[in-house]
Amino acid sequence: MRSFLTALQFLTRIHLRTQTDLTMEDFGRSTKWFPLVGLVLGGLYMAAAWCLMRLFGQAELVTAVLVLLPVFFTGGLLLDGLMDTADGVFSARSRERKLEIMKDSRVGSFGVIALVSLMMINWTAMRGIDAVWLLPAVFVMPAIGRMAMVMVIAGFPYARKEGMGKIFSDMADRKTVAAAGAVTAAGVLPWGGIAAAALLTGLVFAWGAGRWLTDRLGGLTGDTYGAIETLTETVVLLVFFVASWLVGGVHAVWL
DSSP states (O other): OHHHHHHHHHHSSOOSSOOOOOOHHHHHHGGGGHHHHHHHHHHHHHHHHHHHHHHHOSOHHHHHHHHHHHHHHHTTHHHHHHHHHHHHHTTOOOHHHHHHHHHOSSOOHHHHHHHHHHHHHHHHHHHHSOHHHHHHHHHHHHHHHHHHHHHHHHHSOBSSSSOHHHHHHHHOOHHHHHHHHHHHHHHHGGGOHHHHHHHHHHHHHHHHHHHHHHHHHSSBOHHHHHHHHHHHHHHHHHHHHHHHHHHHHHHHHHO
């Protein structure tokens, strides 16, 4: 329970219990519970989506709220990683300079472009997902994203000699990935074939993104963990969007 609450406190603004005596090892041991935190968030997103759609249907305002909910519940922690990663990776500088740019608290043009682009794609994808599939989409999205994060934490070296993310990298092993994978499978697979396809596609994408970033940075960092998580969530939405589009196309042909 301590490890789960640590993960919940670290990844979200949901603090069920005040924990002031946490050690770095506590954070490292919490990694396996990241997907369970994702399922908690997914339940909140799905409940919000159901209530809003009951009141307003699939209105544009509903979509906007659903896009912004992850920012509200996580405090933008992972989006900050996306912006820092974009600023560093696309700076066309040396590896060392890229890592320095990523540590800078200021946001550059590439970071802003990355954030705006991500929000636009998420909004557009949600608008195109059939209402019946929108609920499972927003439920599995954060769990798959956090499973992807666990996978790349364990699967790629850490780029810096020190840093907050290093403790996660040092303590993540096969048992961590197996435990996180079991939680993810239990939460995602009951939702059917599209959810399973989103899980597989998301993890393949995350591994490719981890390899691409490692080639440029010599490893991953806490910022890149956040970037991979947020981008994987978008991939999940796109899988549901494509599925909705294909089914709609089939119906149009038969009609």
